[in-house]
Amino acid sequence: MEGCMVKCLPKSLLISFLVIITGFGFLWFGLQSTSKEPGLTFEVPQIETSPIATVSASENVIGIEGERVLVSKVVDGDTIQLTNGKTVRLIGIDTPETVDPRRPVGCFGKEASNEAKKLLAGKEVILQKDISETDKYKRLLRYIFLPLQNNQTLFVNDYLVREGFAKVLTYPPDVKYNEQLRQAEKEAREGNRGLWGRCY
Numbered sequence: 001m002e003g004c005m006v007k008c009l010p011k012s013l014l015i016s017f018l019v020i021i022t023g024f025g026f027l028w029f030g031l032q033s034t035s036k037e038p039g040l041t042f043e044v045p046q047i048e049t050s051p052i053a054t055v056s057a058s059e060n061v062i063g064i065e066g067e068r069v070l071v072s073k074v075v076d077g078d079t080i081q082l083t084n085g086k087t088v089r090l091i092g093i094d095t096p097e098t099v100d101p102r103r104p105v106g107c108f109g110k111e112a113s114n115e116a117k118k119l120l121a122g123k124e125v126i127l128q129k130d131i132s133e134t135d136k137y138k139r140l141l142r143y144i145f146l147p148l149q150n151n152q153t154l155f156v157n158d159y160l161v162r163e164g165f166a167k168v169l170t171y172p173p174d175v176k177y178n179e180q181l182r183q184a185e186k187e188a189r190e191g192n193r194g195l196w197g198r199c200y
Helices: 002-036 109-120 156-162 178-190
Strands: 058-060 067-076 079-082 087-090 124-128 140-147 152-155
Touching: 067 109, 087 156, 109 140, 109 156, 140 156, 152 156, 156 178
Parallel strands: 087 140
Antiparallel strands: 058 152, 067 079, 067 124, 079 087, 124 140, 140 152
């Protein structure tokens, strides 16, 4: 018995060693083949704190020219007030009415107004002028860009149209982004997004 333990010990160690190596081999090749299969990649999820914009609605902040201002209040889906007291009307878009006492609240108007509040209330934005300075109500006419993370910006006028919160409303000569906004509206309409699925 004593002699067997001495003679058998190296053989049992060898067997244990081979079992361990074989196990690691199966584990290694199993992981390699799994990682090569499509759709089985593992990524750390990114926490989104800003609205998800389509590629067309987001741009690099470095290329955006305009005046940086702070939004104090969102009047409705297409009109905001700044901390300096000025009112801004978003160019090229029209959201359903919510504040005009002469008209009833429009279909999808509250949703559009709430989305604008979520996006812009209390935020620093970049205002970009087209041709006209103001409209007949003395409101500044501007495109609005909202800085996001990673030096990206959200083109708010485009976003509101593309997601179905607004329709295109063009008043020449302010037509700089007219084609982009019309394409955004086409996508929203075809996808029945927002007011296109609810009101038409």
